[in-house]
Amino acid sequence: MPGQAKSSNRDAQSIEPDDRAALLDEIARQKEEIQRLRDLLIARDAELGAAKGRLAELTEHSPRLRSAVRRLGGRRG
Amino acid sequence: MRGPRFSIITPVYETPAGVLRAMLRSVRAQSFPGWELCLVDDASKQSHVRRILDEAQRSDPRIHVRRREENGGIVAASNDALAMARGEFIAMLDHDDKLHPDALALVDEAIAASPEADYVYTDEDKIDSLGIHRGPFFKPDWSPERMRTQMYTCHLSVMRRSLVEEVGGFDAEFEGSQDWDLVLKVTERARAVLHVPRILYHWRMLETSAAGGGEAAKPWAYEAGKRAVQAHCDRIGLSARVERDEEDPGLYHLQPALSEHPPVSIVIPTAGQTREVRYEQVVLVAHCVRSIVETSTYPNYEIVCVYDDATERAVLDELREIAGERLRLVRYDREFNFSAKVNLGAASSEGEHLLLLNDDMEVITPDWIERMVMYSGMEGIGAVGARLLWEDGRLQHAGVLFENGGLPGHIYRGFSRAFKGYSNNAVIAQNYMAVTGACLMTPRDAYEEVEGFTTALPLNYNDMDYCLKLRSKGLRIVYDPDTVLFHFESSSRSKEVEDWEMELLVDRWLPLTAVDPYTNPNLRHGGPRLSAPFKWAVRRPPRLRQLAARRPRRR
Numbered sequence: 001m002p003g004q005a006k007s008s009n010r011d012a013q014s015i016e017p018d019d020r021a022a023l024l025d026e027i028a029r030q031k032e033e034i035q036r037l038r039d040l041l042i043a044r045d046a047e048l049g050a051a052k053g054r055l056a057e058l059t060e061h062s063p064r065l066r067s068a069v070r071r072l073g074g075r076r077g
Numbered sequence: 078m079r080g081p082r083f084s085i086i087t088p089v090y091e092t093p094a095g096v097l098r099a100m101l102r103s104v105r106a107q108s109f110p111g112w113e114l115c116l117v118d119d120a121s122k123q124s125h126v127r128r129i130l131d132e133a134q135r136s137d138p139r140i141h142v143r144r145r146e147e148n149g150g151i152v153a154a155s156n157d158a159l160a161m162a163r164g165e166f167i168a169m170l171d172h173d174d175k176l177h178p179d180a181l182a183l184v185d186e187a188i189a190a191s192p193e194a195d196y197v198y199t200d201e202d203k204i205d206s207l208g209i210h211r212g213p214f215f216k217p218d219w220s221p222e223r224m225r226t227q228m229y230t231c232h233l234s235v236m237r238r239s240l241v242e243e244v245g246g247f248d249a250e251f252e253g254s255q256d257w258d259l260v261l262k263v264t265e266r267a268r269a270v271l272h273v274p275r276i277l278y279h280w281r282m283l284e285t286s287a288a289g290g291g292e293a294a295k296p297w298a299y300e301a302g303k304r305a306v307q308a309h310c311d312r313i314g315l316s317a318r319v320e321r322d323e324e325d326p327g328l329y330h331l332q333p334a335l336s337e338h339p340p341v342s343i344v345i346p347t348a349g350q351t352r353e354v355r356y357e358q359v360v361l362v363a364h365c366v367r368s369i370v371e372t373s374t375y376p377n378y379e380i381v382c383v384y385d386d387a388t389e390r391a392v393l394d395e396l397r398e399i400a401g402e403r404l405r406l407v408r409y410d411r412e413f414n415f416s417a418k419v420n421l422g423a424a425s426s427e428g429e430h431l432l433l434l435n436d437d438m439e440v441i442t443p444d445w446i447e448r449m450v451m452y453s454g455m456e457g458i459g460a461v462g463a464r465l466l467w468e469d470g471r472l473q474h475a476g477v478l479f480e481n482g483g484l485p486g487h488i489y490r491g492f493s494r495a496f497k498g499y500s501n502n503a504v505i506a507q508n509y510m511a512v513t514g515a516c517l518m519t520p521r522d523a524y525e526e527v528e529g530f531t532t533a534l535p536l537n538y539n540d541m542d543y544c545l546k547l548r549s550k551g552l553r554i555v556y557d558p559d560t561v562l563f564h565f566e567s568s569s570r571s572k573e574v575e576d577w578e579m580e581l582l583v584d585r586w587l588p589l590t591a592v593d594p595y596t597n598p599n600l601r602h603g604g605p606r607l608s609a610p611f612k613w614a615v616r617r618p619p620r621l622r623q624l625a626a627r628r629p630r631r632r
Binding site for chain 2: 038041042045046048049050051052053054056057060
C-alpha cells in the first residue's frame with residue numbers, strides 16, 4: 001500500500017547509520033537464509049523427482065509382473 | 078563347385094564336452110540344409126575335444142575340422158575357419174553356444190526377400206548354468222549410431238563372405254572385440270543390413286565367457302572394443318574420441334573432437350513469457366539465452382530469437398544485454414504458428430547447422446553444441462536430439478517411438494534420470510524415427526531439402542512431421558544421451574493435442590510409421606511408452622512350423 005511505503009521510507013531515512021548497517025546486515029543474512037532454504041527445496045524436489053520417476057517405472061512394469069504371477073499361479077493350479 | 082549358402086565358422090578351444098556336443102547338435106538340427114560347419118581346434122590339450130570333433134566330422138560330410146599346431150588365439154583360429162569356408166555367407170557361432178533349429182532357415186528367408194543384404198543379425202538370449210534360457214535381447218533394426226556405442230547386433234551375425242574377405246577378415250589388433258571390428262568394417266560397405274526379430278541364438282553364460290563373466294572374464298576385450306570403434310570413426314571421418322562408460326563395461330560414448338567449428342544458428346521462437354523456475358520468477362527466453370551464453374563452449378554460434386508482438390520491450394533489451402553481438406532479433410507479426418516462426422528464424426539466419434530450441438530450456442552440458450555438430454556434420458544425418466529433463470530431474474525426452482496406429486510417444490517419459498532403459502537404450506546414442514523439436518539440430522541442407530517445418534501443423538507434431546520428412550529422404554535421426562538440457566515443459570502453452578492434428582500426422586505418414594524399426598515386435602507395447610518386455614514365446618511362422626514337423630525326430 002502506498003501509505004505504508006511512504007511511512008517505511010521516512011523510517012529508513014530517520015535510522016541512525018549504525019542501525020542502518022545492522023539492518024543491511026540483517027537483510028543480507030535473511031537473503032542468504034532464503035537462498036539456503038530455496039536450495040533445500042530444490043534438492044528436495046530432485047529427491048521427489050527421483051522417487052516419482054521410480055514410481056513411474058514400477059507402475060509401468062507392474063502389469064507385466066502381475067501377469068507373470070497370474071501365469072505362474074495358473075500353472076501350479 | 079558352388080558352395081553352400083552358409084559357412085558356420087567356429088573356433089574351438091578346451092570346450093567342456095557336454096557344451097561342445099550341444100553346440101554341434103544345434104548345428105546338425107538346423108531345418109535349413111544348405112550349411113557347412115568349419116571347426117578350428119586351436120590346439121586344445123584336453124583329449125575329449127579331438128575325439129568329439131572327429132566323431133562330428135565322421136557323422137556329417139558338411140562338418141569340417143582343422144587343427145592348429147599351436148594355440149593362436151580367437152582371431153587366428155577364426156581366420157583359419159574363414160579360410161576353410163566356401164559358403165556365400167559366414168555365420169559366426171561360438172564353441173559353447175547354440176543355434177535355434179530354424180536359425181539358418183529364417184536368415185535365408187530374410188536374405189531371399191532382400192537379396193542385397195550383406196549383413197544379417199538376429200535376436201538372442203542366454204543360457205545359464207542350469208540350462209535355463211534368460212535375458213532375451215530383442216533388438217531394434219539397424220541403427221548405425223547405436224553400433225558405435227554398444228555392440229548390440231552381436232549374435233547371431235551373418236555376413237556375405239566376399240565382403241568379409243574384402244575387409245581382410247578378423248583383425249588381430251582388436252582381439253577380444255574382433256567381431257565388433259569386423260561388423261563395423263562390413264557395415265561400412267554393406268548395401269543392406271537386415272534384422273530378423275527372432276531369438277535364434279543362445280549364448281551360454283559361462284564364467285569364462287563375456288555373457289557370464291562380464292569384464293572380469295575378458296577385460297582386454299572392452300579396451301579392444303574402444304579401439305575398434307575409434308578406428309571405425311577414423312575411417313569414416315567422424316570427428317570423435319571414443320570413451321568407455323564409467324559404470325557399464327559394454328557401453329561407450331563418443332566425445333566430439335572437431336577440427337572445425339562450422340557456424341551454428343540457434344533459433345528460439347518466443348513470446349517472452351515468464352514462469353517460476355526453481356522458486357524464482359524468470360523470463361523464460363532470457364533464462365534460456367543466459368544459460369546458452371554462460372554454459373556453452375562452442376565458439377561459433379548466433380542466437381536468433383523470433384519474437385511476436387506480445388513480447389515486452391524490456392525482454393528484448395535484456396536479451397541484447399545477455400547475448401550482445403551473438404543475438405539476432407526477428408519480429409514475427411502474424412497469427413501464432415510455431416512452424417512459421419521456426420521457418421522465419423531459419424530464413425533469417427546464416428548457420429550451416431540450425432539448432433531449434435524452445436525458449437523454456439536450460440543448457441546442462443557445456444559442449445552440447447559440439448556434440449550435436451559432431452552428429453549433424455555426418456553424412457546421412459537429418460536431425461540430432463538431446464536428453465531432456467524436467468525441472469525435478471525426471472526424463473522428459475529420451476527418444477520417440479511410433480505406436481498406437483502411427484502416433485508418437487516419448488519413451489520413458491517421467492522415469493527417473495537414473496533409469497538406463499531396456500538394454501541401456503536410454504543412455505546410449507541411437508537412431509529413432511523422430512526426436513523432439515524442443516532441442517533439435519539439423520543441417521541447413523537437409524532443412525532446405527524438405528522445405529522446413531510444415532505450417533499446416535502450427536502447434537503440435539510439427540517436429541515429428543519434420544523428422545519423418547527427413548526419414549523419407551533416407552536421412553537418419555539421432556538421439557544423443559550425452560547432450561543434456563533441462564526442459565521446463567508446457568510452461569508457455571497447452572500441450573493438448575487436437576484430434577485433427579493426430580489425424581493429419583497419421584494420414585501423412587502411416588505407411589512409414591505403422592512399424593517403428595527402432596523397437597522390436599516381440600516387445601509388447603501398451604501405450605506410447607516403451608513398455609518393458611517380454612513375450613517369451615516367439616512364434617514360428619507357419620512355413621517353418623511345417624518344416625520342423627517334417628524333420629525326422631532324433632532318438
